[in-house]
Amino acid sequence: MSGRDLGRAARPTAVTVVGVLVWVNAALDLVAGGFLLVGATIGGDDDATRTTWAIMGSVSLLVGALAAVIAFGLMNGNPIARIAITAIEVVSIAASVSAAVANPSTAVNEIVSALVALAIIVLLWSADSTRFFRGLAVDQPQR
Numbered sequence: 001m002s003g004r005d006l007g008r009a010a011r012p013t014a015v016t017v018v019g020v021l022v023w024v025n026a027a028l029d030l031v032a033g034g035f036l037l038v039g040a041t042i043g044g045d046d047d048a049t050r051t052t053w054a055i056m057g058s059v060s061l062l063v064g065a066l067a068a069v070i071a072f073g074l075m076n077g078n079p080i081a082r083i084a085i086t087a088i089e090v091v092s093i094a095a096s097v098s099a100a101v102a103n104p105s106t107a108v109n110e111i112v113s114a115l116v117a118l119a120i121i122v123l124l125w126s127a128d129s130t131r132f133f134r135g136l137a138v139d140q141p142q143r
Contacts, residue, residue, distance in 0.1 A: 029064030
């Protein structure tokens, strides 16, 4: 039996949109991380700059990979995935801001990544999404 057969709330559009946005944001993080790592190997005026770029690139790659994997749980209403994605998106925002400061040439990509992460958090904690992740039936009141 599927969750729909048991009267569980159908996956709201917001959660579907979040799933897609998480995958898009993960891709942006992966691309930005790759660029930062390439920049760390071929660019920068000093060791401190290259080290900063390498750290930011590594963090961005890790965040992107984790988000992509956990996004599958979101689509199935897993509340742990919801919390994990929220935490990952907060880290993603911090990493994007840091990367944009460390390497202004990536600022546009990092700003887009941060805005997508913020949209994900807002949608993920909407009322309809909360009902879905709590596994409430359509006619059940929220606790």
